[in-house]
Amino acid sequence: MPAGADSPAPPATLATMVREIARLGLLGFGGVGPQSYHLFVVRTRWLSAEQFAELAGVGQALPGPNTVNLAAICGDRWFGPFGALAAVAALTVPPTLIAIALAALLVPVAGAPRLVAIECAVVAACAGLVLATALRVFATIAQRRGAAFVLGAALTAFITLRSADMPEATVAAIAVGFGFELLATRRR
Amino acid sequence: MNGALLLALALRFAGLSLIAFGGATALIPTIRVQVDATHWLTPTGFTESIALAQAAPGPNLLLVPLVGWHVAGIAGAAVALLAFVTPSSVLAVVGARFLLVHETTRPVIALRWAMRPVAGGLMLASSLAVFASSARAWPAPQPWIVAALAVIALLTAAATLRWKLNPLAWIAIAAVLGAVVPLR
Numbered sequence: 001m002p003a004g005a006d007s008p009a010p011p012a013t014l015a016t017m018v019r020e021i022a023r024l025g026l027l028g029f030g031g032v033g034p035q036s037y038h039l040f041v042v043r044t045r046w047l048s049a050e051q052f053a054e055l056a057g058v059g060q061a062l063p064g065p066n067t068v069n070l071a072a073i074c075g076d077r078w079f080g081p082f083g084a085l086a087a088v089a090a091l092t093v094p095p096t097l098i099a100i101a102l103a104a105l106l107v108p109v110a111g112a113p114r115l116v117a118i119e120c121a122v123v124a125a126c127a128g129l130v131l132a133t134a135l136r137v138f139a140t141i142a143q144r145r146g147a148a149f150v151l152g153a154a155l156t157a158f159i160t161l162r163s164a165d166m167p168e169a170t171v172a173a174i175a176v177g178f179g180f181e182l183l184a185t186r187r188r
Numbered sequence: 189m190n191g192a193l194l195l196a197l198a199l200r201f202a203g204l205s206l207i208a209f210g211g212a213t214a215l216i217p218t219i220r221v222q223v224d225a226t227h228w229l230t231p232t233g234f235t236e237s238i239a240l241a242q243a244a245p246g247p248n249l250l251l252v253p254l255v256g257w258h259v260a261g262i263a264g265a266a267v268a269l270l271a272f273v274t275p276s277s278v279l280a281v282v283g284a285r286f287l288l289v290h291e292t293t294r295p296v297i298a299l300r301w302a303m304r305p306v307a308g309g310l311m312l313a314s315s316l317a318v319f320a321s322s323a324r325a326w327p328a329p330q331p332w333i334v335a336a337l338a339v340i341a342l343l344t345a346a347a348t349l350r351w352k353l354n355p356l357a358w359i360a361i362a363a364v365l366g367a368v369v370p371l372r
Contacts, residue, residue, distance in 0.1 A: 025246045029356040032247050058284045061299040064276025065211035065247045072277035073284040084281050088273055095246020096253045096269055100262070102240050103254055113327040113371050116232055120322045121366030122239040124337040125358045127319035128344025129242070130213055134311035135349060137210075141304055150305065170207045170306060177302030178295075185298060 008041075008048045010078045014086060017078065020044055021071055021090040026098075032067045032091070040074070047074070068092060145184075193260050194267045196226075201252055201271040208276060209303045212241075212249040214310035217317035219255065228259045235325035238318060243359055249273070315341075327371055340365065 011017040020039060028035045036056070040047045047055065055077075059069035068088055075087030109115050142150045200222060204215050212219075216238070223229045229237065237258065241250035249272060256268025287296050319341055323334045344358045 027245060028247070029245050029354065054288070055284065057300055058287055058296055059280060061296050061303060062276065062280050062283050063206050063208045063303075064273070064280060065208065065249045067247050068249065068273055068277060069280035072280045076281040076284070081281070084277060088277050091247060092249065092269060092273055095244055095250060096265060098246070099240050099244040099250040099254055100257050100265055102244060103237070103257060106236065106240075110236070111232060114367070116235075116325055116327050117369060117371060118363050118366035119232075119236050119239040120326045120337060121340060121362040121369070122243065122359055123235050123318060123322035123325075124340040125344045125362035126238055126242045127315045127322060128341040128346075129348055129355050129358065130216075130311055130318055131315035131341065131345040132348035133210075133213070134308050134315060135345070137304055137308035137311060141301075141308065144301065150308075155309075167203065167207045170209070170310075173306050174209070174299075174302050177305060178298055181298035181301045182295070185294065 008045050008051065011044065011046055014079050014083060017046075017075065017083070018086050018090040021075075021087050022094055024067075025091045025095050028067075036067050036070060040070075046078075190260060194263060197256050197259055197264055197268050198271040201256075201268050202275055205272050205275040206279065208272075210307035210310055211247070212251050212272070214307055214314055216251065216314045216321075217310075219251065220317055220321065223255065228255060231321065232325045233258055235321045238321060242355075315345075333369075336369070 011020070020043075024032055024035055024039045037052060041049050041052050055073050056066070056070050059073055060066050062069055068091055071087040071091045072084045075083035075085070077083075079086065106115065138150050204218065208215055220234060223234050224231075234255075237251055237254040241248075241254055244250055249269075252272045253265040253269040256264035256266070258264070260267070319337070322337050322341075323329065326333050326337070340362050344362070347353065347358065348355065
């Protein structure tokens with residue numbers, strides 16, 4: 001790693017970390033994933049690009065919202081368990097308060113046909129955004145394993161979701177995939 | 189405040205936390221089934237919560253505290269959020285300590301690729317469930333409205349994949365369409 005003035009250093013204080021992560025939560029619309037690289041690597045230089053890739057990779061491999069996982073891992077790294085707690089709270093509590101404030105504002109007009117129409121149209125657009133995310137995920141997998149694998153995996157996941165024992169089936173599907181990946185990468 | 193209700197919220201979202209591959213978005217179908225079974229929210233309230241979770245800034249988990257808020261106010265929101273982020277965050281911290289200390293990147297990479305098809309499948313099912321919530325909550329459902337909502341969804345998906353515009357822009361466009369469309 002090139003040493004120098006711009007080599008990464010952990011946040012100086014817990015308060016700095018909390019402030020910056022809270023800012024990340026409040027600026028990210030439609031998910032904070034893309035902005036988290038900018039915060040950790042470019043803006044604050046708390047992590048090098050390699051460290052970010054490594055930590056974000058662990059966060060993505062485990063269940064839970066990716067950026068919340070990343071915040072927990074970084075908070076723990078820099079300030080121990082209390083740091084993890086502070087980072088997760090900083091990322092999730094302010095946006096939650098905003099969402100609840102909006103919901104509370106809408107209570108007096110709840111169920112008004114025009115409001116419901118606007119909400120339905122917004123939710124239809126949300127369905128499109130989620131669909132786009134799913135297709136991106138499948139495109140990435142197709143590049144690595146081919147279209148047949150994607151089809152099989154998607155079907156498995158879909159059936160998993162429809163099954164009554166969804167948590168158990170999800171874990172089982174991931175365990176099977178994990179074994180497959182270990183075998184597939186060993187052979188090469 | 190109803191303690192049993194808060195406990196039910198806590199248990200439900202703590203259980204979902206450890207299978208939230210892809211965040212709360214992947215769990216929308218499951219949350220919807222739960223909400224319908226318990227009557228925690230009306231279909232309209234659930235649709236509104238999805239819309240607000242998307243329109244507000246922040247990580248993709250705001251649906252969880254919003255459901256909690258509808259069920260039991262601020263205490264419900266706090267319990268739902270805490271229950272949802274605690275198990276996965278603890279696992280992330282412990283997992284990262286273990287995985288990074290051992291410098292074994294191969295299992296991490298394998299795990300990442302193993303969860304991706306599952307996350308993709310969950311997302312696909314989720315987009316259908318989100319769409320169903322939209323069509324179901326419309327004031328006076330008619331075939332042409334459902335078709336129009338499907339067009340909004342598909343155009344948003346196509347446009348998101350084609351141009352890297354901020355998702356908020358599509359949300360805003362959809363809101364304007366919803367504001368001007370005739371209701372009868």
